[in-house]
Amino acid sequence: MTDKSKCCGCTVCASICPKQCITMQEDEEGFLYPVINKSLCIGCNxxxxxxxxxxxxDERKPLSVYAAKSRDEEMRLASSSGGVFTLLAEKIIDRGGVVFGARFNENWEVIHDCTETKEGLAAFRGSKYVQSCIGNCYSKAKQYIQDGRQxxxxxxxxxxxxxxxxxxKDYDNLLAVDVVCHGVPSPKAWRLYLRDIVSDKQWINSIRFRAKSNSWRNFRLIIEGADSRLNTNELVNEKGYENKWIHAFLLNLTLRLSCHDCQSLRGKSGSDITLGDYWGIEQFAADFDDDKGCSLVLVNTLKGEEIYSGLNCDSIVTPYKSAVLKNPSLDRSVTASINREFLLxxxxxxxxAAYDVCLxxxxxxxxxxFLFRKLGM
Ligand SMILES: Cc1cc2nc3c(=O)[nH]c(=O)nc-3n(C[C@H](O)[C@H](O)[C@H](O)COP(=O)(O)OP(=O)(O)OC[C@H]3O[C@@H](n4cnc5c(N)ncnc54)[C@H](O)[C@@H]3O)c2cc1C
Ligand code: SF4
Ligand code: SF4
Ligand code: SF4
Known part of the structure; x- marks a missing residue:
């Protein structure tokens, strides 16, 4: 791997290699990249x-664009946007299917996993602003698909x-759902952030990157648990912009290099549905906005349209240009901060401490x- 900006860390190369000679290894910035054991490689390409x-x-334009809100208020408040992810996932589970998504593991790292139950969906609910580790989920998904499961x-x-x-190849029984993506921060930086705020990760009970009981727009990062040094069970409860993790994410200080030249934008991922936040909804449909979370839904295929049209949600059709106006990540990659390499x-x-010296x-x-940028010292 010579040009790291050309690797998004999807791990497909490692999953497909017939000799299992590719391992994903963490670099000094904390992102996984493939490393080949050349002595085992048979050059099959x-x-x-x-x-x-x-x-x-190829790039694709969505077939239709919606603003949507789940009618289940409790679930919507527990979701980052309007809760459409859970509605879609519940439909698949009602059909006897399996849902894959990102959750925390016991060390509060972000990994991909699957569930066959509605209760199991709770772990996937909510955005986690860290790159998730796919593990063997591609192989597992393929097995379920070939067994005929949704x-x-x-x-x-x-x-x-x-x-x-x-x-x-395409499978009728696969529904592929992606999120509008600003980029993913370094898993190593996340581990270190948690180490900075809590002396033992076992004390953490929950992490919400997008807690919005007061406001969807002014969301907070809340980490709950117990730390013997503190009198409260809230280890962190800070407004998005005032929290150092979220601030560094939004300033593009901690993202993977490939996120600054994303090659999966504008429908190139091949997903059936793309979900995001409908930022700016108050300007286009003020009556629809209640500041409790509104999803942006891009329906990209007929399969996506079929499942979306049966969901129990309030939904209005909107033009694509309204959706993209306040959500530039839909259309283009974010520019890296000039201090990204310095922080990492x-x-x-x-x-x-790295954030503090950076700001x-x-x-x-x-x-x-300046000397670091010019001379690398
Ligand atoms: C890293 C990241 C960046 C994002 N950037 C934007 C943006 O710039 N603009 C925008 O409009 N929306 C963005 N989103 C999407 C948005 O935050 C919501 O995830 C999306 O709108 C779905 O919300 P929901 O209410 O339907 O469901 P929720 O329950 O909130 O969403 C859960 C979904 O997010 C997935 N997910 C959560 N964390 C990760 C992760 N680390 N890696 C992969 N999948 C994950 C779950 O698998 C599940 O599909 C981003 C999401 C992530 C994870
Ligand atoms: S993007 Fe990176 S991890 Fe994914 S297949 Fe290509 S080289 Fe492998
Ligand atoms: S070329 Fe080598 S590393 Fe690549 S898939 Fe084949 S055996 Fe594996
Ligand atoms: S911005 Fe692009 S490269 Fe980065 S995580 Fe999102 S989809 Fe992947």
Whole structure:
């Protein structure tokens, strides 16, 4: 892997290699990249044939665009946007299917997994602003699909593009759902952030990146648990912009390199449905907005239209240009902060210390960052 900006970490190459000679290894910034054991490689080139970056699909425009809200208020409040992910997933489970999505593991790292129950969907609910580890989910999904089960696979557009390349053909019983994607932060930086805020991760009970009981727009990051040093069970309860993890995410300081030149945008992932936040809904349909969460739904295929039309939600049709106006990630990649490499190079100090030196505006710190950018020192 010579140009890291050309690898989104989808892991398809490692999953497909017939000699299992590709392993995904974490680099110093904390992202997984494929590493080949050349002594085992037979030169079959399968890894290159499946790579979604080397073999891109055409851009597509959605068939229709909706603003939508689940009628289940409790579930909508527990979701990041309007709760459409859960409505789609419940439909698949009602049909005897299996749903794949991103959840926390016991160490509060983000991984992909699957469930066959509605209760199991709770773990997938809500955005986790960290790159998730796919593990063996592509192989598992393929097995379920070939067994004839309905499968809904949800993830970032590059994970869906990877799944499609892994499967190699279309299946009627697969519903592929991606999210509008700003980019994914470093899993290593996330581990260090958690280490900074809680001395033992076992004490954490829940993490919500998009807690919105007061407001969807002014969401908060809330981490609940117990820490013997504190009198409260809220380890973190901060407004999005005031929280250092979310702020670094929004300033594009911690994203994977490939996110700054995303090759899965504009329908290239091949998903049936794309979900996002309908930012700006108050301007286009003020009556529809209650600041409790509104989904943007791009229906990309007839299969997507069939399942979406049967959902129990309030939904209005909107033009694509209204959707994209306040949600530029739909259409183009975000530009990396000039201090991205600097922050990620300082992670040995811990995440919060790296963030602090990165946002320190004193002259000596500005000079230090300048020298780092120019001379790498
Ligand atoms: C990293 C990231 C960046 C995003 N950027 C934008 C953006 O710029 N603009 C925008 O409009 N929307 C963005 N979204 C999507 C948005 O936050 C909601 O996830 C989406 O609208 C679905 O909301 P919901 O209410 O339907 O369901 P929810 O229950 O809130 O969403 C859950 C869905 O998100 C998936 N998911 C959660 N975390 C991850 C992860 N780390 N990796 C892969 N899949 C994950 C789950 O598998 C499930 O499909 C982003 C989501 C993520 C994860
Ligand atoms: S060329 Fe074939 S054997 Fe070698 S790493 Fe790629 S998939 Fe594996
Ligand atoms: S983009 Fe995916 S398939 Fe291509 S090299 Fe990276 S991990 Fe492998
Ligand atoms: S921005 Fe693109 S490359 Fe980055 S995680 Fe999202 S889909 Fe993948």
């Amino acid at each position: 399968l890894c290159q044939k499946v790579c979604p970056i080397l073999n891109q699909e 499968v809904m696979f949800s993830g970032t557009p590059c994970q869906i593009a990877g799944l499609k390349r892994f499967l190699g 190079s300082q992670l040995d100090k811990g995440f919060i 320190d505006h004193s002259f000596p710190m500005r000079l230090r960052r």
